[in-house]
Amino acid sequence: MGPATANVAPTLTSSDVRQTIVRYLLDHVENPSVSVGEVIDAVRERLPLCELTDWELGDYIARSAIDAGFAVEFDAEVP
Structure with a gap:
């Protein structure tokens, strides 16, 4: 018998999430404000x-957007 191999799903790190958020912000840099709801949807689609x-x-999106100089629209529907 060969070595046991586990079927392990890749784990995401906070840097993966941050990189996805920053990439979204860079792709939308022409818009001075960012919608938290839209970015949540984009991150969920990509990750x-x-x-x-x-x-x-x-919270992570808002902090990243503010740090990058964007105005933030807090429009996400969070229970």
Whole structure:
């Protein structure tokens, strides 16, 4: 018998999430404001294995956008 191999799903790091957010912001740099709801949707589409809650992700997005000089629209529907 050969060595056991586990079927392990790739894990995401906070830098993966941050890189995805920054990439989104760079792609939309012509717009001076960013919608938290739209970015949450974009991150979920690009990183379906992201385990952050929408609340956590929205906070991360807002902080990243503000740091990059964007105005932030807090329009996400978070329970």
